[in-house]
Amino acid sequence: MKRIGVFICECGPNIAEKIDIDSIVKEVSSISGVEIAERYKLLCSKDGKEYLKEKIKENKLTHLVLGACSPKQHEKTFIKVCEEAGMNPYLCNLINIREQCAWMTPDREEATAKALRCIRAGIARVKYQQSLEKKYLESNVDILVIGGGITGLQTSLLLASDARKVYLVEKNPDLGGMVSSFKSLFEGGNVKSVVKEKMEKVLENKNIEVFTNSEVKDVLGFFGNFIAKIEKDNKITEVKTGAVVVATGCSLFDPGQIAKYKYGKLDDIYTSLEIEVMNMGGRIVLKNGREPQSVAIVHCVGREEKGYCSKICCSYSAKFHDYLREKNKDVEIHNLYYDLCTSQFERGRKDISVTRISDIEEITEESGKKHIEYLTGDGKKESVSVDMVILLPVIEPGKNVPELAAMLRIPLDARGFFAEEHVKLNPVATSLEGIYIAGCVQGPKNILESITQSEAVAGKILCSLIPGKKLEPEVMVSRIAPSLCTGCQTCLSVCSYGAIVFDRENGICVTNEMLCRGCGNCASACPSNAITHKHFTSRQIYQELTEVLYPSRSMKEQK
Template identity: 35%
Template sequence: MNSYMRRIGVYVCHCGTNIAGTVDVDEVTEFASKLDDVVVAKNYEFMCSDPGKEMIEEDIEEEELTNVVVAACSPTLHEDTFMEVVQSGGLNRFLFQQANIREHCSWVTDDEEEATEKAKRLVNAAVSRVKRHEPLEVREVDVVPRTLVVGGGIAGIEAALDVADSGKEVHLVEKSPSIGGHMAQLDKTFPTLDCSACILTPKMSDVGGDPYINLMTYSEVESVEGYPGNYEVKVKRKPRYVDENKCTGCGICQEKCPATAPSEFDEEIGERKAIYIPFPQAVPQIPVIDKENCIYFEREKCKACELNCPRDAVNFEQEEEIEELDVGNIIIATGYELMDPSVIKRYGYGKYDDVYTALEIERMIDATGPTDGEIITSKGEEPETVVIVHCVGSRDENYNEYCSRVCCMYSMKLAHLIKDETDADVFELYLDLRAFGKGYEEFYNRVREEDIIFVQGKAGAINVEKEKEKLLVDCEDSLLQKRIEIPADMVVLAPAIEPRRDVEETADKFNISRSEDGFFMERHPKLAPVNTVSDGIFLAGACQGPKDIPDSVAQGGFAAEEAIAMIDAEELELEPYISEVDEETCAGCKICIALCPFDAAEFIDEEGVARIEETLCKGCGTCVAACPSGAAHQQGFSDDQITAEIVGVLK
C-alpha cells in the first residue's frame, strides 16, 4: 500500500426505495464517515442521476479526494457510469470501488437491521480495498476496418448489408451452398401473410451484388485467433466441384444429371439431383456436387454434368481451400435448428407417414415445393382432418423449459393456409397461446373466425385406427376437463427451436459463453443484448435465443451498428485488468497455459517461463488462481487488495 495520505469520499445511493426501503442509508453514511481516511460521506436518492454525479465531481475538487466509493446497485449496471464521473472529476478512473448494497443486500435481506449491518460491512470492505488501488491505464489498439459475419440467414444478411451500407468491408461466411437460412424455406410470414421469398430474395440479391460484401458460401470458420480489433480468421472453403468464375447458373448440369437424393431444402419430402442449386432463388446461382450421391465419385463413371456444361465449369479435381481474413470484429448469426420430434415417441414422428413437422408442411404449401403447393397425405389425397400440435419439446421440463416464441403464430398461420387451400377441419392443440408481437393478437382473432377449432390441452399419444386407417390423437381438453380423441388424416408438429448441433464447437472457437438453454449468451440481457463477453464479437438472430423475423432483423441491424461504431472509433480501449507473470518466480510448469480459456498464456522456450500476451488476456484471473508458485499476478486484483476486502467485510 502506498504511503501517501488517502482522502476517500463515500456515497450511498437510496435507489428510490430499492435500497432505502430496507437499508437505513443515514446510518450507513454515518458509519462510513468514521472510517479511517474517509473525509466525506453523503447519501442521495439516485447517485446515477445528474445531481448525484455532479455531487461526486464537485467533492473530488473541493475535498481533494484521492479515491471514491459508491454504495449502490451492481457494478454490472453502473460501474462504468461512476468511473466516468471519477475521471471527469480529475482522478484516474480505477481509483474507484463500487459496493453492491442492492442485489447483494437490500433485495435479499428482509430485516432492516440485518440489511443495514450488512451494508456497513460491504462499505467497509470497499473502503479497505480502494485504499490499495493503484492508477491503471487502459490499453488502446487499432481496429481493422472490416467485419466478419458468420451465418447467412435473415439476421446475418441484415447485419452484412447494414455494415456494407456504411462503406465498410464485410466477409459473409455461410455453411450452406446458398444464403437465406430458414426464412427461405417459408411460404408466407405471419401476421401479414407476405410472401417470404418476396421479402427475402431482394435482400439476398443485394448481398450477392454489393461491392463491399465478400460472400463466401459453402464455407466454414476453421479458427479464430488474435484480439478485439485485430482478429485473424481462417475460413475453410469446401469444394463445390464447380468453378464459380465460369458458371452462369444455366442449370443444364442439373437437367442432365441422372442421380437423385433427398432435398435438404425441401426437408427431404422431395428430391434434388446430385449436382444442384438448393432452390430457385438461391444466391449465388452456382450449383454444388453432392459427393456422397454423385455416380462419378462413387464409381468413377458418368460425368454427365461435365460433358454437358457449355462453360467447362465442372471440375472434379477441385480441392478444399483455406482463406485467411483479417477483421476488426465479428457478428455471429448462425441461427437455430428444429428439435427432432422423433425423440418424443408418443407423437409417432418417423413411425407414421402422415405425422409431419411444421417446416415440412411449409415446403408442401410452397408453390415451388415438392408437391407444387398441394397439401396432400402420403397417399396423395387431400386431408379431411388436420391436427396441429403446439409446444413439441418446448415448455417441457423433459426437453426444453423455454418457450420457442414463434410456434403459436406459425401454427395459426399454417392452420389458415391449410383451411384456405383445402376443405379440411383443422384443430389447434395448444397449452397457452402467445401472440406477443405487433399485429399478432389481431391475427389470432382473424384465425379464430375461420372455423378453426382450438383445443387447450396437452396432446397425448398418437396412434393409428386400423379400421379407418386414421391417426388417433389423444388430447386433454382442459376447458371441458376431459380427455378426447381426434381422428386425423394429417398431424403437424410444431417442434422446439434449439441451438445448432455445433453450438458448443462454435462457442469454443469464438470464446463466447452459452446460457443454460444452450444458446449463445449476451453480455447483459437488457443493457448489452448483442454484445458478448469477448469484446468485438456480437450476436444476431436466433443463435442467441428463439425469436421471430422482425426481432432477428432488428438484432442484426443492432449488431451491425455496434460493429460500425467500433470501426469508426479506429481505436479500441481494452481494460487494464490483465495478468502478468513474474519471470523470476515462474517455475515453467505450464499450468497457466493449459488453463487459459483465451490462449493468452504462452511458453517461452528459450527462457523456460510463461508470458501473457496482453492483447489476448481478458483478466479472468484463472492463471493467477492456479499458479502454484505465485508468479502470476493480476492488475486491479492484487493479493493485498483482495485480502483487505475480505478482512473489511468480516469486521
C-alpha cells in the same frame, strides 16, 4: 519518494456534522508519507476541484487519498482532476466516508472512528498502488458474418459501407436460409421483400464479399483484430476483421425421437418445415396424391423433452390454416395444444378450433386415417381421426453449434444455444468481446425478432468499431507470473472471457490483456499465487484490510 495528500470533504453538513473531521486530519498527518492533510467544504464543486489541482501541484503530490462520498457518485470527477493536474489517476483512492460512515453510523464518535480506519486503510493501500497507463490499439473495422439466412443478410446490409467491408459466409450453395422456403410470414411483410430483395442487395453490394458453399474453419485473435480462415472448395482464404457475427440459425427437433408420434413410421405425418416446403411447391397433399380433407396440428412436439417452449409455433400454426384452406376451403383442422403462447387464436381468428390436451397417448393408422388418442386438459380420454398430421417440433440449436462455439471460444447455455453476455443488458453480445450472436442461434425467435437482433448487432458494432478510432482496452487486467505458474490451468476454467490460454510449449498459462476485462476471478482462483490483478493486488488488499481490521497492530508497528 511517495508524497501523499489526504483531503477530507465536509460535503456541507453531510460529513462535517456526523464526523469529527479535524481529529481525523490530525491523526493522519503524522502517518509517514503523508505530506499534507486538510479538510475542504465541497471537493466536487468547481472551487473544490481547482483547490485539489493546486494542492497536487503545490505539494508535488504523487498519491491522493480522498475521504468523501461514494466512488459511484464522484470517482470519475476526481479521476479527471488527477489527469488535469498531471497525476496518474490510479494513484488516487476515494474513500466513501459519507454513505458508509456518516449516513450509516448515528453515533458521532463511532462514525469518526470508523471513518478514521477507512482513511488509514486507504493510505496504507495507496502506498502500494501502481500507476497504470491507458493503452490504445489500432483496429480493423471489417466484419465476418457467419450464416446467410435472413439474420445474416440483414446484418451484412446494415454494416457494409465504403468504410467497412463485410465477409458473408454461407455453408449452402444459396443465401436465404430457412426462411426462403416459406411462402408467407405470420410476422407480416412478404417473403419477396424480406428475403429475395435482401439477397439481391447483398449480391450487388460491392462492400460485401459473399462466400457460399463455404465454412469458417478457424477464428483467432480478439476484438478489433480477428483473423478468420474461410474454406471453399478445399481452398482457404484468410480474412482480417474486427468483429464476428454468428447468425447460423437453428434446427428443428426430430419428432422421430419420440415413438408415440410415429413420425417416419406412418405415412402422412409431417413436420412444420416439410409442410412449408410442400406448400412452396404448390400443393399440400397426402402420399396418395389427394388433398387432405382433415388435418390435425399437434403443437409442442418435444417441449417436455427439451425443457423449453419455442414460442413461435402457435403463431405459425395459424398461417398453416391459410395454406390449407387456400387449397381446400372445407378442410377440417384440429389443433391439439398444451398451452397457447399467443393471443392470436383469440384475436380475430374465430375460425380456428383448438383442443387443449394434457397428453398424446398414441397415433395409429385405421382404414387409411391417422387415429390420435389423447387426454384432454381435464384428463378425459378422447380421439380424433384425420387424413394428415402436422407436428410442430420445438426449435433446437443447429447441429454444428458445439463445434462453432469451441472454435469461437464462446460458451453455450444449458439448452445448447449460444449464451449471451447478459440476457437482459447485452443480449446480442457474448462473453468474448467482438463476437456477436443474432437470430435463432441465441434461442427460438420469429423473423421479426431475428431482424431486430441483427439491427442490434449493427448498433453494437457501429458504436464500438469506428473507422480511424483506436480501441481502449481495460487497464486493470490480470497478469500471470511465468516463474510462479505451475500450469495447472485452474485459471482457464474460471475465465469467462476467453482471456487466458495455455502455452503448451512452456507449460504455463498466459493472459491476453486485450481480452481480459479485469474481473479478478483468475487471481483469486490461482493456487500458486502466480496471478496479479492490476490495481487489486494481494498486497494492496492485505494492507487495506489489515488497517481496517487491526488498526492498533499497524499503529504499534509504526511506533
